[in-house]
Amino acid sequence: MATGREIAQLCGVSVATVSRVFNQPGTVNEETRERVLRVAKELDYRPNESARALSTKQSTMIGLVWDTDHRRPGWRHPYLQDLLIGLKSALSAHGYHLLMLATSGDAREVGASLADPVGYVNMTRRHHLGGLVLIDSGSDAKAFETFAQSGVPCVALDVAVEGPRATYVTSDNEGGAWSAVRHLLSLGHSRIATITGPVGNQPSRARVSGYRRALREAGVASRDDYVVSGDFYRASGTAAMHRLLALDEPPTAVFAASDEMAVGALLAARAAGLQVPRDLALVGFDDIEVASVVEPALTTVSQDKPGFGVAAAKAIMAMITGAEKEGPLVLPTTLVVRGSCGG
Amino acid sequence: MATGREIAQLCGVSVATVSRVFNQPGTVNEETRERVLRVAKELDYRPNESARALSTKQSTMIGLVWDTDHRRPGWRHPYLQDLLIGLKSALSAHGYHLLMLATSGDAREVGASLADPVGYVNMTRRHHLGGLVLIDSGSDAKAFETFAQSGVPCVALDVAVEGPRATYVTSDNEGGAWSAVRHLLSLGHSRIATITGPVGNQPSRARVSGYRRALREAGVASRDDYVVSGDFYRASGTAAMHRLLALDEPPTAVFAASDEMAVGALLAARAAGLQVPRDLALVGFDDIEVASVVEPALTTVSQDKPGFGVAAAKAIMAMITGAEKEGPLVLPTTLVVRGSCGG
């Protein structure tokens, strides 16, 4: 790798001029600029990122805090890959890279996790990261506050945090749930139950709200026994479904707050001798891949998966470059009608 | 963030001593060492990574080359998430982070992709990365050679590259396929077809070999019309199945080289009025999530998904720290018997 000094020597200028050519063009004479540029291209010059970061206190990396939760080893993000694709490509449009942070390795901070976000904030400073993208690990929402307060620009996914330099992006969970339940109502159902996500989870709560609002607007009374909680995992969907089927007046339709749980519910219904959608209508949420494979294919609420990453990248870049902070971003959802509701 | 100099002043020593405490303990007096350590802990000192990297020409990051192929936007890695989990946690055990490289953003290297790995190698040097992990993008296997020749320590996943500082990790694709076909043979099938992956793909070829060997060992003649090629995607599985069913003597069992294609084949068989496994036995490969959800659940060859990441991390770390290069790592596969083969 050629250094700035080499270029300077070959061009008969000082290193300062070389640096200026790249950082403050316009302040350097047209002719010498071209000369420097030409030599730089010949030598395939690339400024050393470590040196640049050290000097400017700004690297071209943003950190990804993705806690692969030890307490819940089976936890899989519903669409991590699409999210990463969106995030990566949007960031690279700005010349930024994504650094997947891991604190656990450093002996001095063993045990650091989302429960101790300080480690991540330290990493941010050590590497001069431009900011942090926080992926909801499903638990520790309170830990996110620490990030928000740290002064580090950060954008959380699916967790509502606010701070001077913190914002978040989430789907329109309330609206998505609403449209799902609307769909069920429009098909003539009135005994509509829901299987919720974890109680502490914000998207989960929003989905319950949407469920409730749709019912209320339709003049259908809410029944507490029709709201049974799960944890987004498939098994909890199965368990919840069993509980619902054991009711005196079982629901004729179920809105599950995740596709995984919907699949679980589907299996439970099938095991109970019910046929979907004839005996039970089912709607999920997420539009993960299995949704389209299962039989019958799942009607579900689809999120803009790559859009998540893109929005996060945009929000981060806005905080880094501009002084203006973006407000929370809420991505629209769309109802994907497949076979699991009949009609 | 406290700097080394501050610590030095508070301790009444020079910055060199502070540095030595962390990098060459043993060369510094017990008492002063403890003093430095204590002050460092009080100030929550963390060495600046940029400065350290600049000085040592070694960062604590390794790069991830994951080309989200533009030509095949729908391509999804069969188990990216598990792979990342394994990779990340194994790397962090060594204090390393994962940098997701993106060259496309840099205006000077627009169009850089796997077809032009030079951009990635440059990134490696600019950031003083310890090495590169290459995820098979499904195409450009030849581009991997460039990486291998670059002198940068790198480990490829599922692509056999060799070089002075390059190695790879892959599953025992041949053996996995062999065991899948063995399973079908043991159930009494003899008309066993296979739906292969892309012809240029190495795991795909290995799976075909395993298929052929199992047949040969059982004394069953190979039939060319029983080997139909797909591209790992679901649709190609459907298309391939249609072709197989149109044969004069259709197979009674099919080994698909990917679960996605197996699902596609399943749909095609179902559409043709066949019942699986009664009329057709089906085995897949990968053991992705849908495999267990589909009806009947798919018998498939399971890969050690997190093990992939762990092995890659181990290989990279071995190249960075030791002089010794690891040989190629071949991870064992296991046959997961579910419902799609009957028996």
Next chain:
DNA sequence: CGTTTCACCGTAAGCGGTTACATAGACCCT
């Protein structure tokens, strides 16, 4: 007791950039 050895530590020179400040012409003005 003079000299070597050794453990310990400070000095200073990098690493490769960025940038405040100084300088040197060129140009324009009165």
Next chain:
DNA sequence: AGGGTCTATGTAACCGCTTACGGTGAAACG
């Protein structure tokens, strides 16, 4: 002609850390 601007560039300090080199004093040696 002298003074003021403006442009283009060089000088040098600095970012924070690592490390080769040299120096110091005490212990060990002859």
